[in-house]
Amino acid sequence: MKRRALLLSAAGLWLAAMLSAAPLAAATSDSRPADKTLDVEALLNDPNAPTAGNPKGDVTIVAFFDYNCGYCRKAAPELERLVKEDGNIRLVYKDWPILSESSVVAAQLALAAKYQGKYEAAHKKLMTLPGRASTERMSAALGDAGVDRAKLAKDLKTHAREIGALLTRNNEQAEALELPGTPVYLVGPYKVAAALDYDGFKQVVKDARARAAAQ
16 A cells, blocks of 8 residues: 655645645546556445445545544544534545554454444544544543444454555545545545545535535
8 A cells, every 4th residue: 555645744734725625527637547447436436435424415525534633633533513503415534544554454443433423423432532542441541432442353354355455446536536645535527636624514515515516
């Protein structure tokens, strides 16, 4: 798995596209290398990718994140609040662990929790852990969040192939989109490479709806 996000300035990620969003179409232009094709259906509707919000929402947000990304942790509750209050947003989680080995472990734990219906609880808890927590600390935190740790350990082994394949697909999609690092949010036709606050997410969702209505 390539980790080019390690080379990026966190400050640059925070400032880039803070007040504006580039159209998603720009990321899928003919300038992309031929071997980096994007399957839009798989991007939006991967059956193994965790989702939240309204499954029939009029706007889909695809969130690429890393649990060790401080900007991802800052933006996560803001996005969660909007999805809950809006009521008509479909959220697709794309675990993209590119910052460290503990990022990979965190993603595997969260995705394994999905097999007991606890992905969102695991996701929310892992987003609150500062720094690069140990595997034991993450597992203990998930236990505190209501995740059955014995089942979690079993599912990590039983579904290792499926979890690994999903993370590989997420990485391939991120590379096809030429994402600069985490976080990145695909909001309707827009690509936002920044950690937005509540008002920022609300505005780009409004823009996405306006663009859809104009078509």
